Amino acid sequence: MSLIFALAAATLFGTGAFLLLDRDLVRVVLGVVLVSQSAVLTLIASGLTRGAAPIYPLTGRAVSDPLSQAMALTAIVIGLAVTALLLVLVLRVVHAFRSRELDELAEEEAERDARLERQEAREHDDEEAAAR
């Protein structure tokens, strides 16, 4: 059973990590969602006992570990909240850049750096000219 959980969590994490590396921002969000699901699955799998649902009154049979389920539930809620936040952030970025490709964001950053560098080089030349 643990092995199945481990394989499923590993697959989810791997797929999520692969999507995170994508250029499309929506795919990046999906990657984060999959990684969060992998963490939730691991939390469920970390339960110490397995059995019936832990609902009072207990019938004397073995019950599953309620603590790991409480943790998983909290993690799902937090995951939902941060996914919503991330989607809003992507929406704002798309509005601001009119693009959802990471490359174009990076291009703009590179352009800004190049502009700064050119400016610095010019100042440096001016300084040298003044010194001469």
Added chain:
Amino acid sequence: MIALSVSLVVPWAAGIVLVLLDGQRRLVGWLAVAALAANLAGLVVLAASVLPGGAVEATTGDWPAGVGITLRADALGVLFALLSSVALLAATVHEVLDGVRERVFPGLAVLLAAGLTGVFLTGDLFNFYVFFELSMTAAYILATYGGTRRELGAALVFTTVNLLGTFLFLLSVAGVYHVTGTLDMAAIGERMRGVEASAGILIAIGFFVAFSVKLGLFPFHFWLPTVYTGARPAVAAILSGGLANIGGYGMLRFGAELLPNQLELAATALIVVGCASILYGGLLAVSRRSASEMLAYSAIGQVGYVLVAIGVGGPVGFGAAILYTIVNALNKTLLFLTAHMRGALVGAGFALGALSVAGLPPVAGFVGKLELFRAAAHSPALIALLFLGSALSFVYAFQIYQYDFWRGERTGPRSAWPQQAVVAALALLVLAAGVWPEPLLALSHDAARVLTGDAR
């Protein structure tokens, strides 16, 4: 007990109300400052009872001990909570004086204070994750503050990378629960001793990566320069002076207290990573011409010192790591706040901050470096490396001081006096901690005793 609840509940409740109000109005901004001040006051009262009397514990909801979630304030936690609270308060006052530009800023700063206080004062591993995520969520939105393309792009990188970090943390939490069967941080430390070596190492690596991402250590630093230079000065000060403390605290608490065997095993690796971070941050900072870029790379270098001290370990090493984290957070808050300001007090404040980054007397950085040298005294190679790192930081800090204040490359109107006063107050704090270092030294040694297990 009352001080513990007050310092946690006041910013929490106030934050929720404040995010609903329009933060661009002056009154709301000052209400946020009042809430942060109440948080700080509560923490000072708490520290006054924790430092002489030992840890204060409370179980939420009056559950019996061992069932309910515990809040636990010991010397280490209180010290970090105080530090973050001071940084947040200074940055928020600075921004409110400047005029808040987006309605959510004051409320989020207060919620971030609630999250950070919770992280440092919790005794429960899963609760640590919840508060961790609460503070990170506030920080994700703060990173977009300003709302131009630059901030949004930086915030997107920040959010994605740090979400990955927190989920790695959660995976390690699941691992700890599975092998120890408890979430109580005091009990985990004891039960981890009997755990299989391979499981322990996997868990430790998960925590290490999660906190390294937060700190911006060398191989995990790639998000940091974009964010710290893209964000507004107050936000950069909050992120580097307040939020980054989670990384330092986590390394100390999880490494030294929860996973001491794994820490011992990885000591050399930590020192190597720390040294790489010092050299990388220092060399890149030297090549920068603008204050905020220099500070961003300097932040990568400075956390390297903390990691080296943790790697050295023992009471002296942990004491040095705690002291240096405190000094570094104060330096970074001060220097990031001065990044776009002009004026006589700003220049003086920047000079004091630069001295502190370089580790020269008479400011706090000197005491921090002295403790580091004391921790590394057994190894000449390490001393030489630390010295090289300090020399680099001297060069990059004063190079920028020269450009910006002597040659007058920094243009724009002179900053208003109240804002300059905030910078001056922080600079005086850094100076006072250097001139009269005994209280800070005693505090960090007390906190280190919590970690080595012979606390009072």
